[in-house]
Amino acid sequence: MGAYKNMQESLQRAQYIRGEIRKANKITEKKKYESLHFYYIETIKEIIRQGDRFLDTSDNLDVGLEVIQIIENYNCILSMLKEREWDK
Numbered sequence: 001m002g003a004y005k006n007m008q009e010s011l012q013r014a015q016y017i018r019g020e021i022r023k024a025n026k027i028t029e030k031k032k033y034e035s036l037h038f039y040y041i042e043t044i045k046e047i048i049r050q051g052d053r054f055l056d057t058s059d060n061l062d063v064g065l066e067v068i069q070i071i072e073n074y075n076c077i078l079s080m081l082k083e084r085e086w087d088k
Helices: 002-023 030-057 061-087
Strands: none
Touching: 002 030, 002 061, 030 061
16 A cells, blocks of 8 residues: 555645645745745646556555545646646
């Protein structure tokens, strides 16, 4: 369950970064905001990679369904964030 544990750690990291993004002032702390945004996107990609790795190596259906849902949710978030980048 190494990939599952790694995915859970990435989920916690993403939650922390999201909180820091909310605290950062987009105008006065532009570099910090952009850096946090970059790391948030990279963490989402890591969540998806670890989730896929778990699905490739596990036969646990119940946890697998949870992981699939997490991957789908973060794929949607990633798509929305990429769309916002195009709007800049």
